[in-house]
Amino acid sequence: MFSKKTGILKKNICRVLVFTMMLSIVCSGFSTIETARAQEPEDTTINEEISNTDTDINEENDVNEENPGNEIETGTDEENEMPAEMPQSENEEEDKEVFIYSTQAVTTPTITIVNSFNNVKVGDEIELEVEDEAGQAVPAGNLSFSVSDEELGRMDEEVPNKFIALSSGTIALEAALKDDLNIKDEVEFTITNPFRERAEQAIEGAIESAEEENYSSDWMVIGLVRAGRWDLIPADYLQNAADYINANINDEFTRKPTEAERKVLSILAAGGDPTNIGEINLINWISNANLSDQGLNAYIFALIAYDSKQYELPSGAAWTRERLIDEILNAECSNNSTANPYKELGGWALSGSSADTDMTGMTMTALAPYNNSDYPEVQAAINRAVDWLSFAQDLSGGYGTMGSLSSESCAQVIMGLCTNGIDPTGERFTKNGKNVIDALLSFELPEHKGFAHVKSSSGTLRWNGMATEQALYALDQYIYFLDQKGSIYWWADEQDETPPVITVTVPDGDVLIDRQFIFTVTAIDNVDGPVTPVVKLNGEILEEIDGQYKGYVIDGDNILEIEAEDSAGNKSVETYTINYADYPIVIERIGEESLSKGSSTQVSFSAENISNVDQYVILWIELTKNGDEPEIVSYSYVTKFLKAGESEVFTAGFIIPDDGEDYYIEAVICNDSEYMEELSDDIIIYAE
Numbered sequence: 001m002f003s004k005k006t007g008i009l010k011k012n013i014c015r016v017l018v019f020t021m022m023l024s025i026v027c028s029g030f031s032t033i034e035t036a037r038a039q040e041p042e043d044t045t046i047n048e049e050i051s052n053t054d055t056d057i058n059e060e061n062d063v064n065e066e067n068p069g070n071e072i073e074t075g076t077d078e079e080n081e082m083p084a085e086m087p088q089s090e091n092e093e094e095d096k097e098v099f100i101y102s103t104q105a106v107t108t109p110t111i112t113i114v115n116s117f118n119n120v121k122v123g124d125e126i127e128l129e130v131e132d133e134a135g136q137a138v139p140a141g142n143l144s145f146s147v148s149d150e151e152l153g154r155m156d157e158e159v160p161n162k163f164i165a166l167s168s169g170t171i172a173l174e175a176a177l178k179d180d181l182n183i184k185d186e187v188e189f190t191i192t193n194p195f196r197e198r199a200e201q202a203i204e205g206a207i208e209s210a211e212e213e214n215y216s217s218d219w220m221v222i223g224l225v226r227a228g229r230w231d232l233i234p235a236d237y238l239q240n241a242a243d244y245i246n247a248n249i250n251d252e253f254t255r256k257p258t259e260a261e262r263k264v265l266s267i268l269a270a271g272g273d274p275t276n277i278g279e280i281n282l283i284n285w286i287s288n289a290n291l292s293d294q295g296l297n298a299y300i301f302a303l304i305a306y307d308s309k310q311y312e313l314p315s316g317a318a319w320t321r322e323r324l325i326d327e328i329l330n331a332e333c334s335n336n337s338t339a340n341p342y343k344e345l346g347g348w349a350l351s352g353s354s355a356d357t358d359m360t361g362m363t364m365t366a367l368a369p370y371n372n373s374d375y376p377e378v379q380a381a382i383n384r385a386v387d388w389l390s391f392a393q394d395l396s397g398g399y400g401t402m403g404s405l406s407s408e409s410c411a412q413v414i415m416g417l418c419t420n421g422i423d424p425t426g427e428r429f430t431k432n433g434k435n436v437i438d439a440l441l442s443f444e445l446p447e448h449k450g451f452a453h454v455k456s457s458s459g460t461l462r463w464n465g466m467a468t469e470q471a472l473y474a475l476d477q478y479i480y481f482l483d484q485k486g487s488i489y490w491w492a493d494e495q496d497e498t499p500p501v502i503t504v505t506v507p508d509g510d511v512l513i514d515r516q517f518i519f520t521v522t523a524i525d526n527v528d529g530p531v532t533p534v535v536k537l538n539g540e541i542l543e544e545i546d547g548q549y550k551g552y553v554i555d556g557d558n559i560l561e562i563e564a565e566d567s568a569g570n571k572s573v574e575t576y577t578i579n580y581a582d583y584p585i586v587i588e589r590i591g592e593e594s595l596s597k598g599s600s601t602q603v604s605f606s607a608e609n610i611s612n613v614d615q616y617v618i619l620w621i622e623l624t625k626n627g628d629e630p631e632i633v634s635y636s637y638v639t640k641f642l643k644a645g646e647s648e649v650f651t652a653g654f655i656i657p658d659d660g661e662d663y664y665i666e667a668v669i670c671n672d673s674e675y676m677e678e679l680s681d682d683i684i685i686y687a688e
Contacts, residue, residue, distance in 0.1 A: 006501065009303070015344055020049050022659045026327060027233050029208075030480045032559045035265070038462050038537065040403070041355040043516060043586065052163055064419065065583070067210050067387055069389075072168035081597075086584055104672060109133060109136055109167060109177075109180075110132065110133045110173060110183065110185075111130050111131065111132055111143075111176075111177060111182050111183060111184065111185050112129050112130065112131050112132075112185050113128060113130055113173070113185050113186075113187050114129045114130065115128055115129055115187075115405060116508070117187060117189035119189070119192070120165050120189055120190075120191050120192065120511060121164065121165065121191065121192050121193070121194050122165050122167060122168055122191060122195065122425055122427070123165060123194075123430075124164075124165045125157065125162055125163070125164050125165075126147065126162070126163045126165075126189075127161055127162050127163075128140075128161040128162070128163055129161075129492075130143055130161075130174075130175050130185070131560045133477050137525045138177075140159075140160050140161035140176055140351075141160070141175065141178065142177060142179070143160075143161065143175050143178065144175070144176045144177075144181065145160060145162070145163075145173070145174065145175055145176075146169050146173075146174045147171055147173050147174075148171055148172035148173075148174075148513065149164075149169065149171050150491070151166065151167055151453075152165070152167050152168075152170075152171040152191055152547065153165045153166050153167075153171050153173070153191060154167055157172060159522070166191075166423070166426055166427065167191065167193075167397070167423050167426065168190075168191050168196070168482060169187065169190070169191060169684060170188065170190045170194035170477050171188070171190075171191060172186055172187070172188045173186065173187050173188075173189075174186045175322075176485075179646070182606070190226065190561075193425070193482060195425055195435075195437045195438075195478075196479065196482055197589075198437070198441060198476045199437065199441075199478050199479060200479070201446055201448050202441055202451075202475055202600075203227050203447060203472060203476065203479075204227075204377055204448065204473065205444070205445075205447070205448025205449055205677030206223070206448075206449060206450050206451065206468050206471055206472040207223075207227060207229055207470075207472065207473075208448075208449075209225065209445070209448075209449045209450030209463060209468060209633060210450065210465070210468055210469070210472075211232070213463065213465065215465045215468070215469075216234075216471055217242055217260070217465070218262050218263060218265070218266035218603055219266070219469040219470065219473060220469045220472070221237065221269050222265055222266055222269045222272055222473055222488065222489075223232055223469055223473035223476055224269075224471060224472075225269040225270070225526075226269070226477075226480070226488045227419035227472065228498075229270075229272075229585065230526040231501075231519065231524070232671075233269075233270050233380035234521070236273045237270045238267065238270055238271070238277070239274070239280075239283075240264070241263060241267055241270070241277060242531075242640040243279055243280030243384075243447070244573070245260075245263060245277055245278050245282070246278045246279075249280060249285065251451045252638065253285075253289075255293075256294060257286060257289045257290070257291050257294055257302065258294060258297055258298055258301050259296070259301055260285060260286055260289070260305075261286060261301035261304070261305045262301065263277075263473075264286070264305040264371035265304070265308055265411055266280050266306060266490055267282075267303065267490050268308055268309065270386055270529050271402055271526070271528065271529060274305075275311070276509050282305075283306065283311045283313070284304075284314050284317075285304065286302050286319070287302075287306075287313045287314060287318060287319050287320075288314075288318045288319070289302075289319070290318060291319055295350070295351075296327075296328065296343070296348060296349075296350060296359065296363070297329050297350065297362075299324050299327045299331075299364050299366075299601045300328065300365075300458060301323070301362075301366070302367040303321065303324045303328070303366045303367075304366050305488050306321055306324075307321075307369050307489075307490065307492070308489050308490060308491055308492070309490075309491045310492040322432060323366070324371060325375070325378065326545065328348070328366065328367065329377055329381055330362060330588060331348055331380070331411055332345060332348060332352060332381055332384070333345070333346065333347050333348055333352075333353055333355040333470050333555050333616045334353045335353060335355055335388070336353055337352075337353055337354055337356055340353075340354045342354075342355075342391055342392070343387060344384070344387075344388070345384055346361075346384035346385050346387055346388035346682040347385050347388040347389070347392075348360050348363040348382075348385070354386050355385075355392070356401055356402065357389065357392060357399040357401055357409045357413055357676055358401050358409050358412045359412075360385050360388065360389060360412075360416060361389075361409075361411075361412030361413040361414070361415050361416035361417075362387070362412055362414075362415070362416065364382055364385055364386075364415075364416030364417070364420055365415045365416050365419045365420065365487065365489070367381070367410075367488075368382075368419035368420050368487060369490075371420050381506065382420055383568075384421060385416070386417075386420075386428070389416075389417070389429070390428045392430060393429060393431050393436070394431065394439070395431050395432040395434075396431075396432070396434055396439055396442070397431055397432070397435045397436055397438045397439035398410050398434075398436070398439030398440075398442070399413050399436070399439070404454055405439075405455075406443075406452065406453055406454050406467075407440055407443035407451050407452060407453060407464075407467045407470070407471055408453065408467055408470045410436055410439045410440035410443070410474075411440060411470040411471050411473075412470070412474070413429075413436055414436055414437070414440065414474040414475075415473075415477050417436070417629055418477045418478055418480065418481035419477065419489075419559065421481070421485070421489045423481070424436040424437055425437050425438075425477065428609065437478065440471060440474065440475070440665050442455075443467065443471070443574050444461075444462065444471070445463060446461075449465075450463045450465055450467075450468040450471075451461065451463070451464065451467040451468045451471040452467055453466065453612070455466040460562040460643050473488060476488050483561070490542065496524045497568075497570060498525070498527075498564075498570060498638055499512050499525075499564070499566065499570035499572040500523040500524060500525040500528075500531045500533075500564040500565070500566055500570070500572050501523070501524050501525075501632075501677075502521065502522070502523050502562050502564055502574045503521070503522045503523075503524075503588065504519060504520070504521050504535065504560070504562060504576060505519045505520045506519040506560060506576060506578060515552050515553055515580070516550065516551070516552055516553075516579075517550075517551055518548050518549070518550050518551075518555065519548070519549055519551070520547060520548055520549070521533050521535055521544075521549060521562055523562075523564035523567040523572070525564075525570075527566060527567070527568065527629070528566045528567050531564045531566055532564075532682070533562050533563060534562070534563045534564070535549050535560070535562050536560070536561045536562075536563075537551040537552075537553075537558060537560050537563075538554065538559055538561070539559075541631055542583065543667065553578060555580055556579065557577055557578070557579055558577070558578040558579070558580060559575060559576075559577060559578075560575070560576040560577075560578055561573065561574070561576075562574045562575075562576075570619060579610070581610060581682045582681070583609050583669075583678065583679050583681060584609065584610060584611035584613070584679055585608065585609055585610070585611075585617060585642070585669045585678075585679040585680040586608045586610055586680065587605055587606070587607045587608075587619075587667065587680040587681065588605065588606050588609070588683075589603065589604070589605055589667075589683055589685065590604040590606055590649065591604065592686075593686040594688045595665065595686070595688065596656070596658060596665075596688060597656045597657065597658035597663065597687050597688070598655070598656065598657070598658030599655070599656070600653060601653065601654055601655075601656060602651055602652070602653040603650070603652060603653075603654075603665060603667070603685065604623070604649055604650065604651040604652070605619060605643060605650045605651075605667055605683065606648070606649055606650075607619065607622060607640075607648055607650060607669050607680065608646070608650075609642045609643060609645060609646055610645070610646070612645075613646045614641070614642070614643045614644050614665065615641075615642060615671065615672075616639060616640070616641050616671070616672040617639070617641075617642045617651035617669050617670065617672065617679060618637050618638070618639050618669065618670045618671070618673060618676065619634060619637060619638045619639075619640075619652065619665070619667060619668075619669055619671050620637045620662065621654075621666070621667045621675070622635045622665070622666050623635070623638045623650045623654050623656065623663060623664075624663065624664055624665075625661050625662070625663055626662040626663060626664055626686075627661075628660070633657070633663070636651045636652040636653070637652075638652060640674060652667075658686045662686070662687070663683060663686075663687040664684055664686045664687060665684070665685045665687070666682055666683070666684050666685075667682065667685075668680055668681075668682040668683070
């Protein structure tokens, strides 16, 4: 007879065999139903134990309850004797193999990309590390890598596990086993652009430097507005533009049509209408002007002006869009001169057969709206221009014209690339580790003080207005490119999303001691200019009178709400809280001790300035004999400087007579003027 210990062991063996049989049948095919049946007669004891598993488990639980310490109870030596031989199956090797599989977990292979992708920037190169489920490195040769967007990043051709970040955005990267592509891992991360922050700093610096130099121009107006600084556009800009146009339309504009074309863009930037500026329609004028005398420059900016707001041309216009495009395409450079190493068609120049970077960049900007399948000839010409620009780029990342590297050349290349959706920091425009943005910023003066035209032989930089304005709008265009907003010259499809800015002369949280107050409100919109606001005090609309609003406050908090909406439906709402109090100073006694007659006593007060004005104040305290006609016996005062929103403690002392009369102390805060106007309620304390 087996002991309980032996019975437990036996049940465990049975459970292993049951699990082995089930696993073999379902997963591995090591056993069959026929094999199991063949074993039944030779292992009846085990089968009996299997059938009694539930009973044995209950017995085992009973053992644990009776023996909480989990000690094994022992019987007699006879009871503890094991049988001479355990039952064996006919195929001992098969049993052994099945037993091994029954004690191991079935696992699915996995791989994991273990790199950190918290701070990936454009230009970063990352060698990917992949581990299996045991934490062992998986050789790169065993893996296949892919990315979700090859414009944002790609895998290196020579180093298969090296990822190269090309442009900003969110990208997914996948690693998979070549032998089983279903075993894979994917990570998603964001590539940031360090050039954006540098560009934004340079934009701000260019604006500040132009202000310091008192520099202004039509191009500066465009750059300011596209940088969001419409507030710096002079209020009389449009009127001055109208006066200038009327004075020059039949003179300078006739000789240089680009003057009118440029004005179209700056007038739009300033919120005006170039089809009705000084009673002149500049679009109609350009469409019939003598553009041929000025050549490619005039064609470029006429096309830009037309497309700035998708203007419809007058019937019979001499210069249609189609004619301008044809003239521009016909001016493409052959680059076949003896001194030109390129020798292939591509790019544009003001004159001659060799392409020029400035003119190529400007021409690409003009043709950008037509760089699509509807205009295959334009597409092909722009592709050739891009090839030439990549070839012509200096090892510094920059560009020049007439033999000198300049900031303006870099600016125009950035304009041409960005308006056509090409990243100026990408591989094609990176030479020796430097790209076009790097090159432009190399002309920036120290401490973001604007831009120079060229570098002197010693490398020094001198501020230049034209260089600064072109750098400004080129960097604006780069930000537009990053934000996928198209060309800075396009106003046609632009959605005005900027609400008016509200300015009020009443500070939020102000405390008034007069019921009536007068204030002003202005609301300025970036497109519409001044906007008429709706002004409410405690829900009641206030009317403007001579540019001012008059309100009457009630006790406690008063809510002043101002709403302004522009023509695009952008709305601003500003809410201010105005407090009304009888006095600007709140005074309270500190402590509650009674005042005793016939002894010296001190009284302390706290005074809080609830107004928004710092001021000198006086705590005035009088000892008064009470009666039909109160009589001041003595007084004391303390002067202090009390800041807005702060509190001070004042203390004064008295000797109260004990002569059978009634006395009280009265305290009040006054100002320090000769009239000592009261600034607080008074406090009266009676002596006992």
